[in-house]
Amino acid sequence: MPSFLLVFLGGGLGSLSRWGLSLAIQPLLPKFPWATLLANALACLVMGIILQQQLGTGVTEPRRLLLAVGFCGGFSTFSTFTAETFQLWQNGQPLMAIWNILGNMVICLVCLILGMKLGWPS
Numbered sequence: 001m002p003s004f005l006l007v008f009l010g011g012g013l014g015s016l017s018r019w020g021l022s023l024a025i026q027p028l029l030p031k032f033p034w035a036t037l038l039a040n041a042l043a044c045l046v047m048g049i050i051l052q053q054q055l056g057t058g059v060t061e062p063r064r065l066l067l068a069v070g071f072c073g074g075f076s077t078f079s080t081f082t083a084e085t086f087q088l089w090q091n092g093q094p095l096m097a098i099w100n101i102l103g104n105m106v107i108c109l110v111c112l113i114l115g116m117k118l119g120w121p122s
Contacts, residue, residue, distance in 0.1 A: 003065050010070015014043075020074045032096060033084040036077060037104055043076030044108040048115020056119060 023037040050068045053059045059068075081104055088097035 003061075006062055006065040007070040007073075010066040010072075012070075014071040014074025014076075017071075018077065022051045025085065033081070033088075033100060036080050036084055037100070037107065040078075040081060040104055041107045041111045043072040045115040045118075046071050046075075046112040048112040049118055050115075051112075052116040052119040084087035 002032075018035075018039045021039055025035040025038065026033075047068060048057055050064065050072075054064070081100070085097045085100045088100060
């Protein structure tokens with residue numbers, strides 16, 4: 001399969017998954033952008049697994065394009081994270097905005113490291 005189709009397919013699946021996650025979570029917990037945090041954390045977990053594979057047994061280029069570039073790129077979202085943080089700040093919730101920034105950075109880094117520890121057999 002051509003590289004651009006793998007990225008396209010992975011990105012589409014990632015975007016749809018993120019949208020579905022948002023539909024499922026945000027109505028339950030509307031005061032904080034939990035869906036974005038969870039999407040970013042899960043994408044970092046998958047990325048950590050892929051990175052570990054790349055360092056160990058190797059990852060095929062089609063798998064990397066489909067999962068790391070496509071799916072993780074479509075599933076995680078820095079632009080939404082930034083917009084939601086700005087909204088919290090604009091709505092007079094600067095502490096929530098700061099917690100959103102710190103939470104995303106710390107949780108996503110921990111998830112990346114956890115993913116690398118888990119590895120994923122090729």
